[in-house]
Amino acid sequence: MAFQEKKLINDPNDVVTEFIEGLVETYPGLQYLDGFPEVKVVLRADVSRTTYDKVAVISGGGSGHEPAHAGFVGEGMLTAAICGDVFASPPVDSILAGIRAVTGLMGCLLVVKNYTGDRLNFGLAAEQAKSEGYKVEMVIVGDDCALPPPRGIAGRRGLAGTILVHKVAGAAAASGLSLANVAAEAKHASEMVGTMGVALSVCTLPGQVTSDRLGPGKMELGLGIHGEPGAAVADLQPVDNVVSHVLKQILSPEINYVPITRGSRVVLMVNGLGATPGMELMIAAGKAVPRLQLEHGLAVDRVYTGSFMTSLDMTGFSISVMKADQRILQRLDAATKAPYWPVGVGGDRPPAKIPVPIPPSRITKSVESLSRPQQLTQQGRILEVAIEGAATAVINLRDSLNEWDGKVGDGDCxxxxxxxxxxxxxxxxxxxxLNDAAEIVNEIGSSIRRIMGGTSGIIYNVFCKAAYAQLKADGSSVITPVQWANALEAAIAAVSKYGGARAGYRTLLDALIPASLVLKERLVAGDDPADAFILSSEAALAGAESTKHMQAQAGRSTYVSGDILATVPDPGAMAAAAWYRAAALAVKDKYQAS
Structure with missing residues (x-):
């Protein structure tokens, strides 16, 4: 059923005018001609037709494709952009106003997408401008690869590849070339690029209802940018399959949309259609590059990913592939002040992946110190069984922890x-x-940091690092029970300092703080160390259970009602009590066995 989409607008008839006003308020290098509502022209604030000594590059078309075209106005790219109403070609008078405002003695180049309305209106404006004495050339961009020829007199539609032509033409003009040469470079670029799009939703025009043309689980292949139906409807596929299909279509040797063959150098543009998250666009780009390299045998010299030519709020993307030579790369890399052209893309491409760096402390250690020794000391054997016991207890508690966390958190503890x-x-x-107690604690922290996500991972990493620092400060590879107690105390203090929690906040500290206090107390009293650890582990369990009666003051549990909290203990506290208790029991058993 069709429905009216929510929009943050005022009057649907004023959206283009108000967009332009906001754009020029945001970017000081832009201004507009004071001719609303008929004339909607954005131009460089530093250009005047009476003084401008370079070729002006002008483009435009219907609005709704933002940031195209006005977002690409700036030194080194477009000199002016003519904005029509949403999905409507700008009128001749508006185009003429733009030509007259920025065209000097060097003339102007009109870069026009291949739609009948744009060709007619820009063409008539060009002829009128010529009759007034202006030098004008026009280049038509038709980069659509979705529909096979012949297309009659309509030809291929102009899509996101037009933005690459804008950049080439703008850089050529900025370098001081003549109008004929700027037009030649723009025409050459337009013949080197092919584009195809995929839509997961239909766009909604301001003030109108959303079409229900595209049902659930469906996508359109070969879309236009004006809400028209795609070339085909298909079941939604993983992005790997979609990217593969689109690239094969663009590079089809049978149809020969673009003169790209194995061994060619290319530029890739992955363009969002208005409502596609940046994450999904980057995923598509990450899949497209190796396919171009490995399947199609192409050298990918530049990758541009983002929203360049959208279709209002459409979900989906288009892919453009342009054959690149050194001149095209030079034009694409040239400096520009156009606000929406991406920075940081030009230049040689280093390897995409490099090895994870090894911490300096690991580099300086010998291989022997980071491998299990042939003979474990008594302390090494005790630590081995303690770690195994603690880790196994946590593994066995996984389902219970998830169940508790599902009631008071996000369910993944x-x-x-x-x-x-x-x-x-x-x-x-x-x-x-295992024979070096301090280094074991440090290594445990490294394992946790590498694999554990979320708050628990960082808390336990802080815990281990603080304990390691305390043990290293004590200066011995053989650690006494009192030194272990000191390390536990230091670790708790660090977690409290950086995490902000204290006793009674319903966190893992409500298990570890009682354990630390009892351990210190029993060791000072002269208890057998193994017995002291057992007693302290009982305190940890009791502390964890007591969290049922606490109002959470840290973490996601703070958003949960007290009635729900009273039904389960804090999962983090129960996990801490479990591994502490298991380690204590393992140590006790090892002592008794020896």
Missing amino acids: GSTMFKGATAILEDMKKHYP
């Missing part, structure tokens, strides 16, 4: 802790230096 515990067990088998 158990899965996150499971990842960390599994990584610790795997890494311990490979390289933990």
Whole structure:
């Protein structure tokens, strides 16, 4: 059923005027001709026809394609943009006003997308301007690769590849070339580029209802940019399949849309259609580059990803591929002040991936210190069973933790802790230096940082780093029970400092703080260290259970009602109590066995 889409507008008839007003208020290098409502022209604020000594490059068309075309006005790109109403070609008088405002003795080039209305109106304006003594040339861009020839007199539609032509023409004009040479470079660029689009939704014109033409689970292949139906409707596919299909269509040797063959150098543009998240555009770009390289045998010299020529609020993207030579690359890399042209794309492309750097402390350690020794010391054997016991307890508790967290958080506490515990067990088998207690704690922190996400991951990383720093300060590879107690105390203090939580906040500290206090107390009293750890682990369990009676003051649980909180303990506290208790029991068993 059709429905009216929500829009942040005033009068639908004023959207183009108000867009232009906002644009020039945002970018001081732009201004507009004071001729609303008929004349809607954006131009460079530093250009006057009486003094401008370079070729003016003018483009435009219907609005609704923002940032095209006005967002590409600026030194090194367009000199002026003529804005029609939404999806409507600008009138001749508006185009003439733009030509007269910026065209000096060097003349002007009109870059026009291949639509009948644009060709007629820009063509008539060009003829009128010539009759007034202006030097005018026009280049038509038809880069659409969705529909096979013949297309009659209509020809191929102008799509996002037009923006690349704008950049080539603008840079050529800025370099001081004559009108004939600027036009020649623009025409050459227009013949080198092909584009095809894919839409997941239909766009909505301001003040109108949304069409229900495209049903759930469907997409249109080969769309235009004015809300017209695509060349074909298909089931929604993974982006890998979509990108592969689009590239094969553009580069089809049978139809020969563009003169691109294996070994060619190319430029890639992935263009959003108005409502596509940047994440999805980058995914498409990341899939397109290796396909161009490996499947089609092309060298990809530049990649432009973003929204360049949209279709209001349409979801989807288009892909443009342009054959590149050194001159085209030079024009694309040339400086411009056009506000919507992407920076940081030009220049040689270094490798996309480099190895993860190794921390300096790991570089300086010998291979032997990061591998399991042939013979474990007594402390090494105790630490091994303690780590195994603690990690196994967390792994076994995964489902319970997720269930509790599903009621008071986002439901992934158990899965996150499971990842960390599994990584610790795997890494311990490979390289933990079990005879060096401080380094073991440091390595555990590294395993957690590598694999665990969310708040739990960073909290436990801070915990381990603070404990490691305290153990290193004590200056011995063999750690006494009192030194372990000091490390636990330091770790708790660091988590509290950086996380902001304290006792009673309903966090893992409500398990660890009671454990730390009891451990210190029993060691000072002279208890057997193994017994002291057992007693402190009981305090950890009791503290975790007591979180049922606490009002959360940290984390997502703060948004949950007290009635719900009273039904479950804090998952983080229960996880901490579980691994602490398991480690204590393992240490006790090891002592008794020895």
